[in-house]
Amino acid sequence: MQDLKSNLYGNPHSGCNSSQMSTEAIEHVRFRILQHFNTTLDEYSVIFTSGCTASLKLIAESFQFSGTGKFLYHYDNHTSVVGMREIVTAQSQCIDVMNFELPDSGVSLVAFPAQSNFSGFRYPLSKITEWKEKNDSVFVLLDAAAFVSTSRLDLTKYRPDFVSLSFYKMFGYPTGLGALLVKNTSGHVLEKKYFGGGSIDVSLTSTSFHSFKKKLNQRFEDGTLPFLDIIALRHGFDAIDRIGGSFDDVASHSYKLAQLTFEGLSAYHHGNGTRVAKVYRHGDYVSSDEQGPVVNFNLVQSDGSFVGYAEVDKLAQSYDIHLRAGCFCNLGACQKFLRITDEQLMQNFKAGHVCGDSRDMINNRPTGSLRISFGLASTLRDATRFLKFIEECFVDDAVSMATTQPDEKEKEETACVLKKIFLYPIKSCGAFEVLEWPLSDRGLLHDRNWMVISPNGVCLNQKRFPKMCLIRPCIDLNAGTLTLCHADMDEQVSVSLNSETAVGGITRLKDCVGKVCGDRVSGVDCGDEAAEWLDRALDLQGLRLIHQSMDDQRTNRRLKKGDSDQSRGRA
Ligand SMILES: Cc1ncc(COP(=O)(O)O)c(C=O)c1O
Incomplete structure (x- = not known):
C-alpha cells in the first residue's frame, strides 16, 4: 500500500515517467521471479498470464507439433491440462509418466504436474532430463501450480521447456495473475497467431500484414499487463525475505505439518480396531522430495462404511476448519484412488452428480474426498486442532464386536419411536x-x-x-x-x-x-x-x-x- 501511496504507476505502454516506472518495476519483477527459480533471463522468459490455466491454454493454442508427434498428458493432471487435448493439433494420449513409451519421431509435448493437486505426490523431475536425452524433439510442459506454492523449483537443475503457475498460490495475493516460463531455446515451437496491443512492431489495418515483437514475452502478452498486480508480486518476494528465510523454510515447515497430520490421522482407530481415515497417498510421508504438504483422505465409520465428505466438510466449518472437498479438478487421480471406473463416473453423472456439488456418496461409495493443504501461514495449532476435531467427532470409542443378529424382541426394544x-x-x-x-x-x-x-x-x-x-x-x-x-x-x-x-x-x-x-x-x-x-x-x-x-x-x-x-x- 505504501508503494502505491508514494509512487505513481502509469500504463506501461507510454514514454512518460509514470509509465517508465511501471515498465521498470515489471522488468524487475520478471528478474525476481527467475531469481526465485534459480535461473536468469538468458535462460528463461516470463510471460505473464491471468493464471496457470491461461498459461496452459496458451501452450495448447500455439505449440507446433510435427509429423507423428503426440500430445501426451499424465492421468494425474489438473483438468486445465486435460482440456488442452481438445485444441492441440496432434493426437492426444493419456499416460502414466512413471512408465510410458516416448514417441520416436515428430515433435511431441509431454505434460505432467510437479506435484499432484490431489495427493500432493511429487513426481520425479529427473524424468525431464531422461526424456530429453532420449529424444530432443520431445518438449516438456511442467504444471508447477501446486508445487511452487510451498517449494522452490530449481530451473538450473531441472530444465522443462515450459512451466505454468499461478501467483496467488504462492503469496495469496494478487489473484488473477500467473506466468508461463519458457526456456528461450524452446520458444521457436510456439507460434503466435492472434495479435493484440503491445505484441507487434507493425500491422496494416486493411491488409493482412503484421510483424510480431521479437522478445517472447512481448509477443505473447496481449494488451495492457495488470501492472499493479505484477508490482505487488515484488512485495510477496520481499515478505518471504523478511520473515527471515527462503522458500525452503516454507517447504520444510509446511511439510512437517502435513507429516504430523498424516501420522495423527493414520493412528486413529475406532474401539473395534478399524481405521478412522483412509489417506490417499503414494508413499508414507518419508521425504518432502516425494510428498508435498497435502493430506487427502476420507473418513470411515467403525462398521466400515464411509462418511460422506460433504458431511465432514460441513462439520469442519462449524469448527472454523477450512477443508477442500470433492475431486479438486483432478478426475484422473480421483478415479484412480477412489477406484471409480469410467462407466461408474458416467452413471454418477447421469444420476445428476456434477463437479462441485455435494453428492458425496452414490451407492454407498464416495464420489470424492477431502484435502488439507498446508502452506506458509499454517501453524502447528492448525494441525492439532484438525486432529482434535476428528477425534471428537468421528472416532467411535465403543468396542462393538456384534457378530449375532438381534432377535425379534431385541428389535422391538430398539425400534425408533418419534417423541418430538x-x-x-x-x-x-x-x-x-x-x-x-x-x-x-x-x-x-x-x-x-x-x-x-x-x-x-x-x-x-x-x-x-x-x-x-x-x-x-x-x-x-x-x-x-x-x-x-x-x-x-x-x-x-x-x-x-x-x-x-x-x-x-x-x-x-x-x-x-x-x-x-x-x-x-x-x-x-x-x-x-x-x-x-x-x-x-x-x-x-x-x-x-x-x-x-x-x-x-x-x-x-x-x-x-x-x-x-x-x-x-x-x-
Ligand atoms: C496442479 C494445478 N494445475 C493447474 C491449476 C489451475 O490453476 P488456476 O486455477 O490458478 O488457473 C491448479 C489449481 O488449483 C493446480 O493445482
Missing part, C-alpha cells in the same frame, strides 16, 4: 418444539419459511451470528401468527403466517431476494416492527425478516424433482 418434532421456522434461529405437525408439499408446514437478511440482502446464518440461536420462534396455527421471543428480552413480536395478510399493523412492504444454500429465494418483507425487534435481539442494524414466497425457485425445483403432493399429510 423440532421445527426451525426461521433459518438459523432456535427450534420450535411440537408433538405433532401438519406436512406441506415442502415438508413440515412453515419449516424454514422465514429468514433474516442483512442490509445488503445476504441471508444471516448461525455460523457467523451465533446469537441467532437465542431467538425462539413460536407458531400458533389457529391465530395464524409466528411470534418471536428472546431469552433476554421481555418484548415479543408477531407476524402473520400468511405474508399477504397484514397483522398487528404489519403491512407487506417490498419484494426481496436472498440466497439460501446456493439457491435464489424470493420473499416478502415482514415489516418494520419485526425488523427493529431483530436489530435489538441481535445487536445489529438494518436487518429484515423475510417470508419466503410460496412460488420461489427452491419450491419449484423440489416439486420438479418429484416431491409431489403425495407428501402432504401429518407427521
